[in-house]
Amino acid sequence: MLATDLGQIVGNVALDLAGDDTAFGVSPVGLTVELWSDNGDGVFNTATDTLDPTTATTTAGGAYRFDNLTAGSYFTRVNLPGN
Numbered sequence: 485m486l487a488t489d490l491g492q493i494v495g496n497v498a499l500d501l502a503g504d505d506t507a508f509g510v511s512p513v514g515l516t517v518e519l520w521s522d523n524g525d526g527v528f529n530t531a532t533d534t535l536d537p538t539t540a541t542t543t544a545g546g547a548y549r550f551d552n553l554t555a556g557s558y559f560t561r562v563n564l565p566g567n
Contacts, residue, residue: 515564
């Protein structure tokens, strides 16, 4: 059996409804979070980076996670309703 170390990305979404860099007390449950593989330039660009087919859905407190990731650089993007 071959074992390999797999990574994960864990985070929380916070909504800043006032636009003042403070998280508003709303639990953003049910938002879709996309995972993108960086093409190596360190800049997020939907034209050159690769969208992973796996998405995550936020749970209580806006929590999300991606498991079993191979080594690399990733971006996450939250899809807000209406955008």
